[in-house]
Every structure is written in structure tokens, then in C-alpha cells.
Amino acid sequence: MPAHGSGSTELLRVLATAAATDGIEVEDVRRLMAVPGDLLEKRGARVPIAVIRRAWSGLTDGAAGPLLSLRAARKLPPGSLDILDYLAQTSTTGAEAFEQLTRYLPLLADAGRVWTEADRKTFRFRHAAPGGLPSLAELLLGLIVERSRTMFGPAFAPRLIQFAHAPSAAASAYEEVLGAPVRFGGDHDELVFDREIVRAPIASRDPALRSILVAQAEATLSRMDLRGTVLRDDELVPAFRHALALALDAGDPSLVRVGESFGMSARTLQRRLAAVGVSHRELLQELRLERARQALGSAQLKEVSLDLGYSSQSAFHRAFKRWTGLTPGAATLADGASPSSAGRRGHPRPGAGGPAQPCPGQRAPRPS
Structure with missing residues (x-):
């Protein structure tokens, strides 16, 4: 996830739930995430992407071992992704479910890019976020793999999973969790499915409810400035x-x-x-x-x-x-x-009054 952009506090809530399901003590989750006390209670608010990067880095540092993202993806129940989960579940086919995901993923975070491609034999979901956190890419792809298993059955497991980053554990450890061959070092993250997934029916389809959810998602998306200036x-x-x-x-x-x-x-x-x-x-x-x-x-x-x-x-x-x-x-x-x-005692609070200039002797900022 790059340095620019914004994310929803819903994603922070997903991260907190993921860490708790992986065994990090609940009282440690907020401390490791290092977010303001009431931020997790604000539904649908936008925060700089740097806040989400900092939170997830803290959680992965506090995890018992690598692959926190993939382990958590297997345990997060349907509904954890809020409206994105319900849009997929109420879709009619696989193609429609992936269309909802690629259209509305910015409601969670807008710092990366997702798209799909298909040929006569394969259907590919792709994700690119140069400079992003590998663990967040793993969480995204891991969640899609788990949701696909739930909605379409094991016959539609991915043929291949590719990550743009280097592995943090042996490839066999990734394959054991994801149930598919895994490669690293590509130009983007990718899930490769059999093309038949686009026609696969979804048992929980509900066109009427989906139309209501789409209207809600579109209204939220229309209020967003995807450069991150959506904060009220x-x-x-x-x-x-x-x-x-x-x-x-x-x-x-x-x-x-x-x-x-x-x-x-x-x-x-x-x-x-x-x-x-x-x-x-x-x-x-x-x-x-x-x-x-x-x-x-x-x-x-x-x-x-x-x-x-x-x-x-x-x-x-x-x-x-x-x-x-x-x-x-x-x-x-x-x-x-x-x-x-x-x-x-008669002294102004910091910054009150006086010209807007640096304090005497203040040095130039240190490079990051």
C-alpha cells in the first residue's frame, strides 16, 4: 500500500479483528496499532494511508510468527469486510462478485489498483500497490481465496497465486495456508482462476438486496475524493x-x-x-x-x-x-x-499570537 491515498476506519477494524483472531491479546491490539483511542469506533471515517500502514506494521511486529495476514484471512468470518462482503454474497455469478470488488474496494482503501483480465482458459484478479506493505497484499488475496471457497466451492480454488513481494517464509508455508501454488517477485499480485468461475452461481444471491447495497456504495463512492481529501x-x-x-x-x-x-x-x-x-x-x-x-x-x-x-x-x-x-x-x-x-499565569498557549515563523534556533527538518 503506497504512501499516498486514504483508507476507511472499517479497514482498521478488519485489521484489529484479524490480529485478535490470530491470538494477539485484545488489550494489546490497540497498543500495537498505535491509533487514537476513538478511531476504531468511527464507522466509515477516512484516515491517511500512513495510519493504516503504521497500524498493520505494529500488529505484524507483535505477531507470534510470519504470515499473520494469511492465517487471519482464513478465520475472518463473512461480513468482516462490511459492505464489500455483502455485495459479493448477494451477487448472481462470480463475474458479478468480482465486478463489485474491483469497483468498490476503494471504500476500504484507495492507495492501490485492482482489475481483472480473462482469456479462453483463465480469469485473473490483479492488484498493484508499488511501495505497499506485503502483509496487506497477503491479507487481500487471502481473503479473496477464502471467500471464493465459501461461495463457489473447492472446485474453484485458484490455479496459481502470485505476489509482487519476496516471501517472508518458505513458499511451502504459503501454499499450505492458501491451498494453491504460490510464486513471488511478479509485476503485481495475482490470483489465477479457471475461467468457469465467471459463470459460477452464488447460492446466497439476492438481486433486490444487491441493488440497494450498490446504491449505498455508489453514494459513498461519489462523496469520496480518491486523493484522500475526504475527511470531514x-x-x-x-x-x-x-x-x-x-x-x-x-x-x-x-x-x-x-x-x-x-x-x-x-x-x-x-x-x-x-x-x-x-x-x-x-x-x-x-x-x-x-x-x-x-x-x-x-x-x-x-x-x-x-x-x-x-x-x-x-x-x-x-x-x-x-x-x-x-x-x-x-x-x-x-x-x-x-x-x-x-x-x-498570563502566558499564551503554544502557537497563539505572534508571527507564523519557526521558533528561534529551530533547525531544518532531518531527512526521513
Whole structure:
């Protein structure tokens, strides 16, 4: 899954369920995903693709072994993919089910491309996401293999499965889980079926219900800007804060860098932030202050200064005092000190007032 684009919180919910079914303790799932506390409860909200990459990387790092995606795909019940599952189940034939998938997969994530091709003998489902996470490609193809078995029976198992990435385990381990020959290093991910799958009937077909679901999916798709600017105003600031934190971790919290994760220009993102009454400068200073308070008790002042992007300890010292009215040392000793209490002493909250310029001494962003 590339760095650009957006995904639905429904995909985050799928990832959380997948990790839980693979044996990761429920209380560890949120910690490993590193997403804001209420994000999993927001149905159908859009988030930068970087959030989904970060979440899935955390889950795979916490898994007991490789192939978390494929193991989870075998266990995720029908309905886990929300409307995509129901569109497939209510379709009349295999061809119609794959048509629904390729048309509406962007409702889950729009950072890759999917398409189908057919000849006289084969039907091929293909997926391309240059720079994407291999584990997410494995989850997608694994889910389609399992859904195909359920809807069409074992006679329509894929002839061949191909991944664009290198394997993380022996090919035989993939084949044992997927029940088909597996190859690696192709130009794209691919499932190769017998052509007869396009005419295979689906027992759960329901044309009337499918038409209702298609209308709902089309309405949602029409509201989407597939470059990732679909966030509503009330969703923008929480998503921006999270993307900003990731960018700060990478050493470049600039508006240009954060804008890339939303698939929009820095100017467009700045305009949208201004429309809801905040600024990149203000939110970055608040994030730095929050991290500084968390780190001061357990790290040297020089380390904190460098981690937050300042060229020197004295530059950070001046910025911190301007934000809070206290020196870093005094703040460490003051239990319960907060930006709001500093404001009551007559000092502005981070980013309030003054020209929109970098803090004195702040160094240029480190390359990621």
C-alpha cells in the first residue's frame, strides 16, 4: 500500500479483528496499532494511508510468527469486510462478485489498483500497490481465496497465486495456508482462476438486496475524493495530529510532508486547517510540548532538544519557556503543570499570537 491515498476506519477494524483472531491479546491490539483511542469506533471515517500502514506494521511486529495476514484471512468470518462482503454474497455469478470488488474496494482503501483480465482458459484478479506493505497484499488475496471457497466451492480454488513481494517464509508455508501454488517477485499480485468461475452461481444471491447495497456504495463512492481529501472538518484535526506525529517521528514534520500523507498539497491542507480554526504551527508546537513534558523526566535535555528538531539545547530551552512560562527544569519539578495552567499565569498557549515563523534556533527538518 503506497504512501499516498486514504483508507476507511472499517479497514482498521478488519485489521484489529484479524490480529485478535490470530491470538494477539485484545488489550494489546490497540497498543500495537498505535491509533487514537476513538478511531476504531468511527464507522466509515477516512484516515491517511500512513495510519493504516503504521497500524498493520505494529500488529505484524507483535505477531507470534510470519504470515499473520494469511492465517487471519482464513478465520475472518463473512461480513468482516462490511459492505464489500455483502455485495459479493448477494451477487448472481462470480463475474458479478468480482465486478463489485474491483469497483468498490476503494471504500476500504484507495492507495492501490485492482482489475481483472480473462482469456479462453483463465480469469485473473490483479492488484498493484508499488511501495505497499506485503502483509496487506497477503491479507487481500487471502481473503479473496477464502471467500471464493465459501461461495463457489473447492472446485474453484485458484490455479496459481502470485505476489509482487519476496516471501517472508518458505513458499511451502504459503501454499499450505492458501491451498494453491504460490510464486513471488511478479509485476503485481495475482490470483489465477479457471475461467468457469465467471459463470459460477452464488447460492446466497439476492438481486433486490444487491441493488440497494450498490446504491449505498455508489453514494459513498461519489462523496469520496480518491486523493484522500475526504475527511470531514470534524475528522480533520484528529487525523492531522496523528499524521503529524508520524512525520515528527520520521524527522520531517513540515506541512509538505504531512500533506503527502493526505494526498494533497501543503497549501490545500493549510487552507483546510484554517477553516477549522487551527494551524500547522500551532499543532506542531502543542505536539512538541506534549512530548517534551513526557520525556523531560526520563531523558537528558540535549536528547529531548534533538528529538524535537531543535538545533541546540538553548533553542529548545527558550521555546519551552515561551510556551509555558517555565524552564524545562522547573516544569519537571512542577507536578501537574499543563499548557492550560501556564495560560492562566498570563502566558499564551503554544502557537497563539505572534508571527507564523519557526521558533528561534529551530533547525531544518532531518531527512526521513
